[in-house]
Amino acid sequence: MPTITYREAVRHALAEEIERDEAVVLLGEEVAQFNGSYKVSEGLLERFGPKRIVDTPISEAGFIGMGVGASMLGLRPVMELMFWSFYSVAFDQILNNAANVRYMSGGQINCPIVIRGPANGGTNVGATHSHTPENVLANHPGVKVVVPATPYDAKGLLKSAIRDNDPVMFLENTLLYGEKGEVPEDEYLIPLGQADIKREGTDLTIVTYGRCVLHSLAAAETLAAEHGLSVEIVDLRSIRPLDIDTVLHSVAKTHRVLIVEEQKPFCSVATQLAYMIQRDAFDELDAPIKRLSTIDAPAIYSPPVEIEQLPNPKRIIAAALDAME
Amino acid sequence: MVRIRRFEERSLRAYQAKKIGGFLHLYIGQEAVAVGCCSLMGKDDHIITAYRDHGHAIAVGMEMNPLMAELYGKATGCSKGKGGSMHYFAPERNYWGGHGIVGGQIPLGTGLAYAIKYKGLHGAAMAFMGDGAVNQGAVHEAYNLAALWQLPILFVIENNGYSMGTSQERSSAGQLAKRAEGYDMAWDACDGHDLYAVRATMDKYLRRARETSAPAIIEIHTYRYRGHSVADPDNTYRTKEEIEAYRQTKDPIQNFQNRLLAEGVLEDALIKEINDAARAEAEASVAFSEASPWPTVEDIQRDVYWEADNPSQRTSTGQLFFD
Numbered sequence: 001m002p003t004i005t006y007r008e009a010v011r012h013a014l015a016e017e018i019e020r021d022e023a024v025v026l027l028g029e030e031v032a033q034f035n036g037s038y039k040v041s042e043g044l045l046e047r048f049g050p051k052r053i054v055d056t057p058i059s060e061a062g063f064i065g066m067g068v069g070a071s072m073l074g075l076r077p078v079m080e081l082m083f084w085s086f087y088s089v090a091f092d093q094i095l096n097n098a099a100n101v102r103y104m105s106g107g108q109i110n111c112p113i114v115i116r117g118p119a120n121g122g123t124n125v126g127a128t129h130s131h132t133p134e135n136v137l138a139n140h141p142g143v144k145v146v147v148p149a150t151p152y153d154a155k156g157l158l159k160s161a162i163r164d165n166d167p168v169m170f171l172e173n174t175l176l177y178g179e180k181g182e183v184p185e186d187e188y189l190i191p192l193g194q195a196d197i198k199r200e201g202t203d204l205t206i207v208t209y210g211r212c213v214l215h216s217l218a219a220a221e222t223l224a225a226e227h228g229l230s231v232e233i234v235d236l237r238s239i240r241p242l243d244i245d246t247v248l249h250s251v252a253k254t255h256r257v258l259i260v261e262e263q264k265p266f267c268s269v270a271t272q273l274a275y276m277i278q279r280d281a282f283d284e285l286d287a288p289i290k291r292l293s294t295i296d297a298p299a300i301y302s303p304p305v306e307i308e309q310l311p312n313p314k315r316i317i318a319a320a321l322d323a324m325e
Numbered sequence: 326m327v328r329i330r331r332f333e334e335r336s337l338r339a340y341q342a343k344k345i346g347g348f349l350h351l352y353i354g355q356e357a358v359a360v361g362c363c364s365l366m367g368k369d370d371h372i373i374t375a376y377r378d379h380g381h382a383i384a385v386g387m388e389m390n391p392l393m394a395e396l397y398g399k400a401t402g403c404s405k406g407k408g409g410s411m412h413y414f415a416p417e418r419n420y421w422g423g424h425g426i427v428g429g430q431i432p433l434g435t436g437l438a439y440a441i442k443y444k445g446l447h448g449a450a451m452a453f454m455g456d457g458a459v460n461q462g463a464v465h466e467a468y469n470l471a472a473l474w475q476l477p478i479l480f481v482i483e484n485n486g487y488s489m490g491t492s493q494e495r496s497s498a499g500q501l502a503k504r505a506e507g508y509d510m511a512w513d514a515c516d517g518h519d520l521y522a523v524r525a526t527m528d529k530y531l532r533r534a535r536e537t538s539a540p541a542i543i544e545i546h547t548y549r550y551r552g553h554s555v556a557d558p559d560n561t562y563r564t565k566e567e568i569e570a571y572r573q574t575k576d577p578i579q580n581f582q583n584r585l586l587a588e589g590v591l592e593d594a595l596i597k598e599i600n601d602a603a604r605a606e607a608e609a610s611v612a613f614s615e616a617s618p619w620p621t622v623e624d625i626q627r628d629v630y631w632e633a634d635n636p637s638q639r640t641s642t643g644q645l646f647f648d
Contacts, residue, residue, distance in 0.1 A: 062466025069436020105414035106405035107628030193643025241643030
């Protein structure tokens with residue numbers, strides 16, 4: 001099986017779906033002539049031409065809203081946000097229009113749009129460029145929210161997202177674009193809403209998603225080698241729809257849970273998970289549910305300190321040991 | 326125009342009788358705008374508007390029953406009682422709402438035009454907004470995209486002089502449609518009290534949009550007799566005399582009626598017949614709404630996700646709704 005980067009996996013998914021379906025069009029800032037701010041769309045303009053790969057002005061409310069309108073009339077736009085952080089200026093278009101139009105029309109309309117781009121901290125770009133809005137997005141019924149961690153997942157989930165008839169928010173990560181993984185050459189799809197056990201274990205379940213999956217895997221190696229702990233890692237992959245069954249199944253096996261997220265703690269994804277786990281698996285728990293979130297402040301610029309603000313293997317090890325108390 | 330007015334007069338009475346919740350933004354006085362514009366629509370022309378949306382709904386041919394039932398919040402409403410007054414939709418009639426956030430529908434309308442052009446259809450989009458919407462950033466972003474990509478769209482400013490309770494001179498600098506010049510876009514203005522003037526102006530730019538994919542901003546001067554919404558006391562920002570002067574001299578229905586009478590096209594008996602029929606239709610829509618069922622509590626979670634509503638075609642797994 002070929003080993004490719006996350007960036008290439010996203011690009012392959014885009015290319016395959018643009019090739020497959022005339023209604024799919026990629027729009028965003030710098031996606032065409034510039035080959036993508038993070039080179040995700042490199043070569044796509046040359047291959048598919050300017051009708052399918054479209055540079056937009058810096059105008060997120062305008063072009064995201066335009067994509068939503070075009071999706072109402074049957075196109076399948078894939079809109080790239082250079083950073084998901086810029087969703088704030090398009091909030092009305094995403095969460096009032098894309099999320100609500102189906103409902104307010106009594107089910108007469110649907111918006112098969114994908115909005116994708118990186119959503120992460122850890123790159124020393126300060127508070128305005130480091131938002132991780134998956135909890136905010138998932139708080140809005142009508143949208144789906146996907147956060148892939150690996151090249152294999154990114155490709156299979158993006159292809160499903162583009163074919164989905166509901167609006168899908170697809171959150172990538174600039175620090176994952178260069179990560180490599182095995183991806184089959186043959187076509188495959190991964191259904192939205194299916195968690196994946198990234199590592200099997202018996203002592204502690206870490207529920208996580210996105211780049212924190214990689215951190216958790218690294219932490220699990222150390223926990224095994226130095227502390228003799230067997231950690232199971234559940235990668236949610238999709239926040240909404242949510243595969244709570246896989247989480248509960250793992251909790252029933254290990255009886256201890258740590259949730260790791262690159263999120264501010266208040267009303268985060270972990271908050272929702274903790275509620276559901278205690279409600280549905282209370283008797284399985286040998287200890288309180290623990291979570292590790294981003295330290296609760298706007299994203300700090302200072303490079304070495306930002307590493308400490310976010311979940312990292314060292315913080316995960318400490319939190320895991322705490323969960324074993 | 327008569328059907329719109331009789332429908333809205335009846336809805337006002339229902340609102341005052343507390344049969345209708347929320348807001349009710351009446352279009353009374355502005356009828357010639359929606360009728361003039363929508364009467365020009367071909368099969369590939371599409372429209373979208375803001376929350377003062379009843380006139381456009383009737384102008385594209387929607388029946389009164391589902392419209393009144395929507396105001397009543399009944400399951401037989403055009404949006405199954407989920408949208409309300411501000412959120413009428415009829416995509417089968419190329420009517421894409423009915424939107425509540427001022428100016429928020431304009432990027433969507435631009436997307437309709439984008440899709441028309443992408444698909445190579447011989448059509449155009451009309452995106453309606455009030456004069457209060459022109460200062461929203463999203464509107465200007467849409468202007469730029471439409472001009473930059475030469476999308477077949479007409480931005481129609483229904484200028485009734487007041488953005489809620491603030492007059493145009495207190496809220497907007499310069500002539501509203503003239504802002505098109507900054508985007509190198511065509512613009513025009515016309516008298517919205519005159520149905521023929523609306524049609525003549527819009528026809529010219531619609532043809533141009535369909536044939537050359539060129540956008541334009543059209544400002545149509547009109548006037549609403551009622552408050553911003555029915556809840557608006559309407560006595561702080563304009564005088565009763567001003568409203569009365571418009572009613573007496575500029576009413577779009579009366580003007581059109583006078584013209585047709587003078588031309589011998591219309592006679593008094595036919596006027597009565599048209600009015601009686603519209604009144605009866607409005608009255609029947611009230612009876613229909615009164616007799617209609619409410620949506621159920623189970624209906625609250627329907628029409629949220631396409632997939633949840635089409636379970637046999639669902640491809641995702643996992644939990645979509647939470648409690």
